[in-house]
Amino acid sequence: MTTVNSRTTGRVLVVGGYGAVGSTVTDTLAEWLPGHVVPAGRDEVKARRLGGVRVDVGDPDGFREVLDELGDVSVVALCVEPEDAGLARICLERGIHLVDVGATHRLLDEVTSLHEMAAGAGATAVLSVGVAPGLTNLLARRVNDAVGGAERIDLTVLLGAGERHGTDAVRWTVAGLGEPVTARARRVPLPGFGVRTAHPFPFSDQHTLRRTLGVPEVTTRLCLDSRSLTASLFTLRRTGLLRGARGARQQQLLTRVFSRVHLGGDGFAVRADAYRGERHATLSLTGKGQSRATSLVAAHVVRTLFMQDVPAGVHHLDQMAALADLPEQLAAHGITAAD
Missing domain, CATH: 3.30.360.10 (Dihydrodipicolinate Reductase; domain 2)
Incomplete structure (x- = not known):
């Protein structure tokens, strides 16, 4: 299995960075990775106000231009759901890690089909990031x-x-x-x-x-x-x-x-x-x-991809050994195990 070296340089682009989930992802990562987080969204005024950039998930060419302009994006957190796997393909073919909070089975399958391409480019995509899917996947692995x-x-x-x-x-x-x-x-x-x-x-x-x-x-x-x-x-x-x-x-x-x-x-x-x-x-x-919990799961995944060695390719949350203890990490945020 190919392993991607940890990255402590570059930036994290949070697409949908001022939405219900993305705003908490942005704020949390800004505390953990100061100076490395760039919020993005369709509203250019909001994005600029937060020190970010304009990104429309329905405009893949524009997304490529943003990646080119920034130049040093190492992780993209996709906090809005696009119509297809086009943005995921753009990230992975460039060797950029991807954290996708999408929950639609069809779209997750489309991104999963990019596994070989991602592995060849040395990139990792983590899917099923949130509460359900996400925490449910981790609990399922444990009871299984x-x-x-x-x-x-x-x-x-x-x-x-x-x-x-x-x-x-x-x-x-x-x-x-x-x-x-x-x-x-x-x-x-x-x-x-x-x-x-x-x-x-x-x-x-x-x-x-x-x-x-x-x-x-x-x-x-x-x-x-x-x-x-x-x-x-x-x-x-x-x-x-x-x-x-x-x-x-x-x-x-x-x-x-x-x-x-x-x-x-x-x-x-x-x-x-x-x-x-x-x-x-x-x-x-x-x-x-639930939205806050989804954001915290996503932020923890991004930090792991940014800081640790991870397997290349496309993986669901329950397949990531580096995140197996995520439920225990979330206890500090008030998300706790119960009998």
């Missing part, structure tokens, strides 16, 4: 190891409905309600929230982990801290009104409502259960602020 190779893994995610998420995150969640599912809802005890009904949801981790861990059956389920809102949303999903082309307008309306109405708190919980025969292992994490 605890049972000696799971036959089935169940992941459960509870999100605070009162948190103010970015528009992209809200739109992604609403779109997920329009996708068909086959698994059943499950009653799950979650630390700090009691027993909740969690519903199958198309998080990318359940697809990724079947490959990275070799587990034949992985299902991720979602609930919100508001029981009534959880019930309403998944009742709406069962009607089929959010599916297909006819559901596009309903999804737009629901996205606007979610962006303005905040019912509940900002706590979150993730739980992983692994089963092999009669063996069962479970682990949970809880914290405040």
Whole structure:
């Protein structure tokens, strides 16, 4: 396996550096790596005000020009989700590390297909960076190891409905309600929230982990801290009104409502259960602020790529040995393990 030497020079370009996730990534890295962080975004006035540059993820030629102008970018943190893997390709072919907080399974697969190219260029991309995917991947690896190779893994995610998420995150969640599912809802005890009904949801981790861990059956389920809102949303999903082309307008309306109405708190919980025969292992994490947690995970990954030797190629978070102790590192930020 090719290993990339640590880089303590160069700069980190945070694309989406003043958004819901990117602003915390920028601020955190500015403390850890002073003088090395450049925020970027579509609004040139905001970007310049923060000492950054303008980047539009829909303009790959413009992105190349920015990399050329800066000249010494060693890591790109992609905190907004582009339409395709074009920006990832541009980074990796130049030997620039990439940290991608994207959560769409199709896009993650597209970036994963660049593994050989990245390895040949001496670059590393880390995917599944956040809470789900992300922390769920790390918990899944641990419970899988605890049972000696799971036959089935169940992941459960509870999100605070009162948190103010970015528009992209809200739109992604609403779109997920329009996708068909086959698994059943499950009653799950979650630390700090009691027993909740969690519903199958198309998080990318359940697809990724079947490959990275070799587990034949992985299902991720979602609930919100508001029981009534959880019930309403998944009742709406069962009607089929959010599916297909006819559901596009309903999804737009629901996205606007979610962006303005905040019912509940900002706590979150993730739980992983692994089963092999009669063996069962479970682990949970809880914290405040899912967007903040995603940002902290991303910042830790960036710092690792910037400072340590890492394997070249495209890897998901659960495949990075250098980040295996990330849950323990996050305890300092109030994200803690729970029974």
